[in-house]
Amino acid sequence: MKTISSKDNAEIKNLIKIYQNRKARNESNLFIVEGYNMVEEAFKAHVLKHVYTLKEEKGYKNQSIIARELMDKICDSVTPQGIIGLCEKPNMTHVGNRILYLDRIQDPGNLGTLIRSARAFNFDTIILNNTVDLYNPKTLRSSEGNLFYISFIERSIEELKKDGYFIFGTSMNGKVLEDVTDCPKKIVLILGNEGTGVSHNLLQESDVNLTISMNNNTESLNVGVAGSIIMHHLAFNCK
Amino acid sequence: MKTISSKDNAEIKNLIKIYQNRKARNESNLFIVEGYNMVEEAFKAHVLKHVYTLKEEKGYKNQSIIARELMDKICDSVTPQGIIGLCEKPNMTHVGNRILYLDRIQDPGNLGTLIRSARAFNFDTIILNNTVDLYNPKTLRSSEGNLFYISFIERSIEELKKDGYFIFGTSMNGKVLEDVTDCPKKIVLILGNEGTGVSHNLLQESDVNLTISMNNNTESLNVGVAGSIIMHHLAFNCK
Numbered sequence: 001m002k003t004i005s006s007k008d009n010a011e012i013k014n015l016i017k018i019y020q021n022r023k024a025r026n027e028s029n030l031f032i033v034e035g036y037n038m039v040e041e042a043f044k045a046h047v048l049k050h051v052y053t054l055k056e057e058k059g060y061k062n063q064s065i066i067a068r069e070l071m072d073k074i075c076d077s078v079t080p081q082g083i084i085g086l087c088e089k090p091n092m093t094h095v096g097n098r099i100l101y102l103d104r105i106q107d108p109g110n111l112g113t114l115i116r117s118a119r120a121f122n123f124d125t126i127i128l129n130n131t132v133d134l135y136n137p138k139t140l141r142s143s144e145g146n147l148f149y150i151s152f153i154e155r156s157i158e159e160l161k162k163d164g165y166f167i168f169g170t171s172m173n174g175k176v177l178e179d180v181t182d183c184p185k186k187i188v189l190i191l192g193n194e195g196t197g198v199s200h201n202l203l204q205e206s207d208v209n210l211t212i213s214m215n216n217n218t219e220s221l222n223v224g225v226a227g228s229i230i231m232h233h234l235a236f237n238c239k
Numbered sequence: 240m241k242t243i244s245s246k247d248n249a250e251i252k253n254l255i256k257i258y259q260n261r262k263a264r265n266e267s268n269l270f271i272v273e274g275y276n277m278v279e280e281a282f283k284a285h286v287l288k289h290v291y292t293l294k295e296e297k298g299y300k301n302q303s304i305i306a307r308e309l310m311d312k313i314c315d316s317v318t319p320q321g322i323i324g325l326c327e328k329p330n331m332t333h334v335g336n337r338i339l340y341l342d343r344i345q346d347p348g349n350l351g352t353l354i355r356s357a358r359a360f361n362f363d364t365i366i367l368n369n370t371v372d373l374y375n376p377k378t379l380r381s382s383e384g385n386l387f388y389i390s391f392i393e394r395s396i397e398e399l400k401k402d403g404y405f406i407f408g409t410s411m412n413g414k415v416l417e418d419v420t421d422c423p424k425k426i427v428l429i430l431g432n433e434g435t436g437v438s439h440n441l442l443q444e445s446d447v448n449l450t451i452s453m454n455n456n457t458e459s460l461n462v463g464v465a466g467s468i469i470m471h472h473l474a475f476n477c478k
Contacts, residue, residue: 113461121454214359218358225356228460
């Protein structure tokens, strides 16, 4: 088994770039996951190419051992576990009946949280429209490995409408969510940017825009929370 | 108006400490808010003692102007606005009918999100049991100023039960949330640590433990999401 101990090693330098830099991830088609749970999920999803560990770990074919200081140089988690995995971005084509369309979500924690909730509430397909990178380390961490069970595709709202999807937008003055009791079979839920919400054009293309009931003095909810409340309602409070 | 330009100034050094360090906030009873919105909310809540700005701003009695590099030294926001406010921790005694009890929540973003959702869903009182600091800059930021409308108190579950509160815990195998259609007038909702959930003792003291329906393959939700879904349900889907 290979052991790497120099911080000038080209492989280590490359890992740091892939970890830190979206452009490097796009060009190489690679990304990095941290910790045993994520490495295990990447393995099950057939995207794991190589693992880097502090000591020998059973069960991985392609494995290198690296020094603790190099591990710390690659990842910025506060309490990094002794394993990272280099992965190849998966190619996904499945298009499910419940699609989450994320319009310019910028916070990696919010994106990760929405991926986690999407899986819990049976939205198995996500479209990312100018969002933060799916493979950003913070996104991966807050998704808790659920991204490997979601199909990420590219598709316009126009195409989805042609394919028979019913489009729910979200706005501050739409139809009250709690009054929605029926849900079409094929739906798209659009969530918008943290500061500005769903873009005007998309709101106009929607069939119905939804609003979550809240205290009159409150302006808005965190987008991860709002999206999760709506997905939960459509999954379990509707027919 | 005073202008401060030296990074060795004792007042600046003190601000940095208060911003970075929970112990310094506890000892001084002070905390720092960033940006126009938060400073405005602190002012309305009568806790603003002093503002520090890059240029003169109308409307503030106690104001100092500081150099941009000092402002950047004090705060770590990625895009700091040109204003911060030094505030005194408020003394709160109001005890509402809907209380959120947070058991060892460790992530400042989660705490801030729960404060924001609590206000939106009419939980006006929060108890923090060994959580991350309420006045952590990240908590303040993700609360979006809603913390000034919440009463933070200390109280044990035992005392609350004596005072007639009905206690909802949260667990993975409790009563299905969507089946709950009645909600007592005086309630406490307990949410637990990100990794380990609500502590065993507290679950045993609860009158009912709630579980959110989700996909069978999913283990859990982000605690900010889970808490918000339950608060929303109790506020708008129950009598």
